[in-house]
Amino acid sequence: MPALTRDHSDWVKVDSIIDSFEAKKSNLIAILQKVQEEFRYLPEDILTYIGTKIEGLSPATVYGVATFYAQFSLEPKGKYIIKCCDGTACHVRGSMPVYTSLKQRFGLEDGTFTSKDGLFTLETVSCLGACGLAPVVVINDKVYPQMTTDAMKIIIDTILDEEHSA
Amino acid sequence: MANTLFINGKECEYTDEPNLLEVIRNNGFNVPTFCYRPDLTQFGACRMCVVEIEGRGIQSSCTMPPEPGLRIFTNTERTRRIRKIVLELLLANHDRECTTCDKSGKCELQQYAEEYGIKNIRFAQKKDNEFLPIDRDNPSIVRDPNKCILCGACVRACSEFQGHSVLGFANRGSKTVVQPIAGKHLSEVDCVYCGQCQAVCPTGALTIKSDVEAVWSLVTDKEKKTAIQIAPSVRVALGEEFNLKPGDNVIGKLNAALRKIGFDLIFDTNFAADLTIMEEATEFIERLKSGQNLPLFTSCCPAWVRYLETQHPELLHHLSSCKSPEGMMSPLLKELVPKYFNGFTKENLYVISIMPCTAKKAEIKRPQLTRDGRQETDYVLTTQEIARMIKSAGLNLAELEPENSDSPFGQYTGAGTIFGASGGVAEAAVRTAYEFVTGDKLENLDFQPLRGVDKNSRTKDATIDIKGTQVKVRVVSTLKQAEKSLREILEGKADFQMLEVMACPGGCINGGGQPRSCDNAKIKEERAAGLYKEDTELPYRKSHDNPDIQKLYNEFLEKPGSHISHDLLHTHYKNLFENSYKDLKR
Numbered sequence: 001m002p003a004l005t006r007d008h009s010d011w012v013k014v015d016s017i018i019d020s021f022e023a024k025k026s027n028l029i030a031i032l033q034k035v036q037e038e039f040r041y042l043p044e045d046i047l048t049y050i051g052t053k054i055e056g057l058s059p060a061t062v063y064g065v066a067t068f069y070a071q072f073s074l075e076p077k078g079k080y081i082i083k084c085c086d087g088t089a090c091h092v093r094g095s096m097p098v099y100t101s102l103k104q105r106f107g108l109e110d111g112t113f114t115s116k117d118g119l120f121t122l123e124t125v126s127c128l129g130a131c132g133l134a135p136v137v138v139i140n141d142k143v144y145p146q147m148t149t150d151a152m153k154i155i156i157d158t159i160l161d162e163e164h165s166a
Numbered sequence: 167m168a169n170t171l172f173i174n175g176k177e178c179e180y181t182d183e184p185n186l187l188e189v190i191r192n193n194g195f196n197v198p199t200f201c202y203r204p205d206l207t208q209f210g211a212c213r214m215c216v217v218e219i220e221g222r223g224i225q226s227s228c229t230m231p232p233e234p235g236l237r238i239f240t241n242t243e244r245t246r247r248i249r250k251i252v253l254e255l256l257l258a259n260h261d262r263e264c265t266t267c268d269k270s271g272k273c274e275l276q277q278y279a280e281e282y283g284i285k286n287i288r289f290a291q292k293k294d295n296e297f298l299p300i301d302r303d304n305p306s307i308v309r310d311p312n313k314c315i316l317c318g319a320c321v322r323a324c325s326e327f328q329g330h331s332v333l334g335f336a337n338r339g340s341k342t343v344v345q346p347i348a349g350k351h352l353s354e355v356d357c358v359y360c361g362q363c364q365a366v367c368p369t370g371a372l373t374i375k376s377d378v379e380a381v382w383s384l385v386t387d388k389e390k391k392t393a394i395q396i397a398p399s400v401r402v403a404l405g406e407e408f409n410l411k412p413g414d415n416v417i418g419k420l421n422a423a424l425r426k427i428g429f430d431l432i433f434d435t436n437f438a439a440d441l442t443i444m445e446e447a448t449e450f451i452e453r454l455k456s457g458q459n460l461p462l463f464t465s466c467c468p469a470w471v472r473y474l475e476t477q478h479p480e481l482l483h484h485l486s487s488c489k490s491p492e493g494m495m496s497p498l499l500k501e502l503v504p505k506y507f508n509g510f511t512k513e514n515l516y517v518i519s520i521m522p523c524t525a526k527k528a529e530i531k532r533p534q535l536t537r538d539g540r541q542e543t544d545y546v547l548t549t550q551e552i553a554r555m556i557k558s559a560g561l562n563l564a565e566l567e568p569e570n571s572d573s574p575f576g577q578y579t580g581a582g583t584i585f586g587a588s589g590g591v592a593e594a595a596v597r598t599a600y601e602f603v604t605g606d607k608l609e610n611l612d613f614q615p616l617r618g619v620d621k622n623s624r625t626k627d628a629t630i631d632i633k634g635t636q637v638k639v640r641v642v643s644t645l646k647q648a649e650k651s652l653r654e655i656l657e658g659k660a661d662f663q664m665l666e667v668m669a670c671p672g673g674c675i676n677g678g679g680q681p682r683s684c685d686n687a688k689i690k691e692e693r694a695a696g697l698y699k700e701d702t703e704l705p706y707r708k709s710h711d712n713p714d715i716q717k718l719y720n721e722f723l724e725k726p727g728s729h730i731s732h733d734l735l736h737t738h739y740k741n742l743f744e745n746s747y748k749d750l751k752r
Contacts, residue, residue, distance in 0.1 A: 006750070008751075063336055
């Protein structure tokens with residue numbers, strides 16, 4: 001029994017993504033990336049659907065691919081995805097205190113990455129290739145260099161203000 | 167043309183073997199393996215079959231093709247060390263409660279650990295909180311992920327035999343598991359319960375759900391009466407569990423063993439196979455006349471029926487309305503045994519069937535197969551389970567004197583017996599349909615194009631000339647092949663009028679409940695040969711010639727397709743796609 005009943009428009013979106021990749025098995029990863037872009041994560045019912053629509057795949061196989069790669073998330077992600085670089089350079093220049101302060105602020109327990117209000121998802125990445133700016137934090141593709149816990153607090157406050165006034 | 171290479175210094179010939187492992191086995195040597203199964207693609211996952219090759223180092227023999235002149239060593243210090251480390255690592259991560267495991271004594275991990283003398287495991291054992299839940303809420307198969315060694319044989323079987331891939335790998339690295347989507351139970355997805363996954367599983371990760379204890383308590387209960395029926399393919403495989411050869415027909419010995427265990431009445435599903443042919447051939451002729459619902463699909467295989475119900479409900483009208491032979495036998499026994507035998511009533515009679523099949527355990531629970539609030543068949547035991555029961559009764563099947571089954575419902579024809587091999591149902595149906603239509607005697611009863619159970623015979627076509635009418639018959643085994651035929655029908659390209667489908671490769675002789683045969687592809691051919699041999703030896707070879715069948719129609723069923731036949735012997739099907747986990751756009 002599917003957990004969700006979806007809007008018809010969601011299925012139209014999924015169908016058009018599958019069609020844009022010619023419903024080919026070899027394009028599965030690209031299809032999953034597009035779906036994740038659209039829905040911010042990979043919902044189980046959509047994985048099942050992809051597994052039945054594409055020749056040579058099954059729901060279990062698609063699920064296997066989606067759980068193999070770290071880039072895919074099966075949990076809904078927040079509106080703001082915060083990537084905290086923990087590469088060597090960022091680590092020695094204090095990325096962990098920044099990360100920990102965010103984790104505390106969002107009230108995240110071990111194993112959860114998205115704040116309860118669904119606004120923020122906190123991740124670590126292994127190196128963003130911007131070691132000269134260490135420690136680096138990226139929020140939805142915007143790069144914040146030389147972060148400190150205080151700077152981070154101001155940035156999050158600003159985002160929240162925008163959210164509340166919006 | 168034969169080439170040569172050297173194994174452990176001995177010059178060995180090889181021809182068309184796909185890999186070194188087969189060459190090694192064909193020359194009297196062996197290497198251990200978990201993941202190599204001759205009927206599945208090569209995987210190279212377990213690294214147990216490693217050999218040392220001069221100038222090439224260590225190679226996995228299951229993935230390396232043979233080359234002339236190779237010098238291979240199977241038991242060097244290095245290969246043995248690799249195998250021991252593999253075993254040690256697997257055992258570190260394994261639920262090692264062997265004594266209570268269903269595969270105990272038949273587990274390859276246990277066997278190799280013993281052969282390689284693994285006594286000390288240097289790695290920390292799995293902690294209690296690392297154990298994953300066991301999936302046992304379906305009637306056929308138990309899935310215990312704590313005993314899985316990730317060899318991938320089940321994943322390949324599900325995909326390559328059934329094209330279905332209910333099982334898949336999930337997650338990565340140390341968190342990898344084999345499971346249906348999102349860790350659902352097999353009962354929540356569209357598993358057809360064919361059991362091929364557990365037939366290729368080297369450990370206790372996938373096992374048959376046992377009904378042995380329930381049946382023992384029926385047998386030992388003096389208030390309850392038991393009638394047992396035995397499927398065609400059981401007789402040519404059960405002997406393997408008692409050191410007899412595959413294909414040896416042990417039906418007489420089995421009858422004797424069952425009497426000694428204490429079953430009250432022993433009948434033969436082959437009789438019901440003859441009955442199925444009477445009904446199905448009649449149905450086929452009617453459809454040929456009307457031109458409707460063609461091609462006719464056979465309905466003997468419960469995995470195939472469930473596949474159609476879950477995947478192609480739009481094609482269910484093609485399916486024969488006949489119950490499977492086992493499904494016909496049970497209500498018939500419950501109706502008629504009380505009339506023929508003293509002390510038996512509908513209420514105190516329990517029908518047990520011995521089947522090569524795990525899907526049968528699910529089939530008997532179909533709501534369509536209940537009568538008066540009870541299941542028509544009370545329990546299904548697989549060939550493996552009855553072997554266990556015979557052993558625990560202290561009997562050695564091989565030494566028993568053959569006995570006959572009880573009468574009536576015990577006599578059968580060659581047509582009934584060949585049901586156990588892919589192509590047998592179609593051949594039996596054609597033998598009868600030909601004589602029903604023409605009224606002439608069919609001289610040549612052997613339809614060779616419909617026979618064959620090896621890897622290359624999974625789709626077979628034959629054209630039968632029924633007095634000028636050309637009837638095309640298609641026989642497939644594995645659901646992957648069936649799906650191809652269904653596509654032809656959906657695209658309007660199909661030119662055949664009958665489609666026989668068996669879900670297991672080669673048919674019931676290779677069913678999921680049969681004795682273990684996954685490391686030798688020849689075994690199913692030997693079992694099939696045993697059935698075709700019995701076919702030629704029996705006094706009657708056409709279902710409608712069976713005197714007990716004729717008597718049954720005269721005294722009780724009137725004629726094929728009669729009202730009472732429909733009540734007892736026919737069934738209907740249900741769209742199981744609706745409301746399933748795949749039914750999303752609602």
